[in-house]
Amino acid sequence: MNQHARLAEKPLPFIDVAAQRRRLGGTIDDAVARVLAHCQFIQGPEVRALEAELAAFCGARHAIACASGTDALLLVLMAWQIGPGDAVICPAFTFCATAEVVALLGATPVMADVSPETFNLDPRSCERAVATAKRLGLEPRAIIPVDLFGLPADHDAINAIAAAHGLLVLDDAAQAFGTTYKGRKLGALTSATATSFFPAKPLGCYGDGGAVFTDDDEVAARIKSLRVHGEGVDKYDTVRIGITGRLDTIQAAILIEKLKIFPEEIVARNAAAARYSAALADVAIVPRAGHQATSVWAQYTLRLKPGRRDGLAAVLKAQGIPTAIYYAKPLHRQAAYRGFPVVDGGLPASEQLADEVISLPMHAYLDPPVQDRIIEAVRRALAG
Numbered sequence: 496m497n498q499h500a501r502l503a504e505k506p507l508p509f510i511d512v513a514a515q516r517r518r519l520g521g522t523i524d525d526a527v528a529r530v531l532a533h534c535q536f537i538q539g540p541e542v543r544a545l546e547a548e549l550a551a552f553c554g555a556r557h558a559i560a561c562a563s564g565t566d567a568l569l570l571v572l573m574a575w576q577i578g579p580g581d582a583v584i585c586p587a588f589t590f591c592a593t594a595e596v597v598a599l600l601g602a603t604p605v606m607a608d609v610s611p612e613t614f615n616l617d618p619r620s621c622e623r624a625v626a627t628a629k630r631l632g633l634e635p636r637a638i639i640p641v642d643l644f645g646l647p648a649d650h651d652a653i654n655a656i657a658a659a660h661g662l663l664v665l666d667d668a669a670q671a672f673g674t675t676y677k678g679r680k681l682g683a684l685t686s687a688t689a690t691s692f693f694p695a696k697p698l699g700c701y702g703d704g705g706a707v708f709t710d711d712d713e714v715a716a717r718i719k720s721l722r723v724h725g726e727g728v729d730k731y732d733t734v735r736i737g738i739t740g741r742l743d744t745i746q747a748a749i750l751i752e753k754l755k756i757f758p759e760e761i762v763a764r765n766a767a768a769a770r771y772s773a774a775l776a777d778v779a780i781v782p783r784a785g786h787q788a789t790s791v792w793a794q795y796t797l798r799l800k801p802g803r804r805d806g807l808a809a810v811l812k813a814q815g816i817p818t819a820i821y822y823a824k825p826l827h828r829q830a831a832y833r834g835f836p837v838v839d840g841g842l843p844a845s846e847q848l849a850d851e852v853i854s855l856p857m858h859a860y861l862d863p864p865v866q867d868r869i870i871e872a873v874r875r876a877l878a879g
């Protein structure tokens with residue numbers, strides 16, 4: 496095999512966490528060493544510093560760091576005292592954690608459909624799901640729109656539905672920290688916003704982590720208590736039932752360093768997405784941010800004609816190019832969620848997307864020659 500052929504077949508990463516690690520180099524080691532020196536591993540000074548920086552970054556009054564994106568969602572619903580008899584509307588085309596937190600609290604997730612163009616909660620289906628919940632004798636309390644793949648949901652439309660029905664809105668921005676909607680960053684657009692710092696998310700740490708954003712002082716105070724077992728004046732005064740939901744100081748120290756390069760990474764992700772879209776728009780349906788929005792491109796997801804996806808994935812895999820299907824099974828088809836109610840009228844768009852979507856490698860370190868190799872392979876595979 497000659498040098499060129501070997502290069503062409505070198506397996507590519509789906510998300511190049513190692514390239515970012517090389518760029519950050521000693522800054523991360525130094526940040527971790529500082530924590531190892533001061534030994535305040537729980538709620539150390541880096542946690543408060545990170546919270547201040549996260550809040551400033553997205554323009555929210557409060558940022559509350561927590562142990563994962565799932566805990567971020569859970570803590571908000573706990574602070575809102577969502578429980579049995581309550582309905583929470585969520586999209587069916589999402590990662591399971593969106594509905595999991597609702598079910599964990601004994602409330603009922605009511606699954607609404609998405610718009611095939613944005614992959615996100617369809618406002619008309621959301622409105623219908625509120626009626627479905629009432630018909631079932633449940634009390635609608637909240638909506639959890641998701642900003643899937645980094646693309647923002649139609650927040651103005653969803654906020655208007657929430658206002659009309661007296662509902663709270665918890666934005667699941669686990670994949671979309673840094674995304675803008677009509678010129679504003681996600682974080683201060685809804686009653687509360689949750690994000691995740693899982694390593695594969697656009698802003699990831701080196702383990703699990705997440706954060707809640709809200710402008711509501713009372714809710715912020717309750718969440719800070721809930722993440723430490725419902726503490727009152729101190730850890731041994733317990734005023735409510737909570738969880739161990741804190742972010743580790745070491746992860747906060749790592750995130751402070753990563754946040755410094757995040758704006759540049761968002762630019763690089765957008766450049767990579769624009770290159771994909773320019774080169775592939777004639778062979779597949781390419782994603783668009785819409786709603787006067789930008790994306791952080793947690794995923795770059797194509798839609799293909801039914802029946803084309805498995806062939807494409809196999810051809811790319813043989814050339815060392817990984818792909819992923821987010822999500823092959825919408826929530827209502829997952830064993831754990833089959834028993835929960837579905838919006839009247841059903842979930843045709845979620846089912847259609849589950850058959851059409853395929854995500855290509857996407858990260859901030861996708862160099863043009865590597866990306867060209869992916870683009871050429873996709874074009875050749877779809878030409879036949």
Ligand SMILES: *Cc1c(COP(=O)(O)O)cnc(C)c1O
Nearest residue numbers: 563564565590592593669691693
């Ligand atoms: C990743 C993700 C979560 C959960 O985040 P964790 O940090 O893994 O707990 C929730 N919702 C969506 C849409 C996600 O993609």
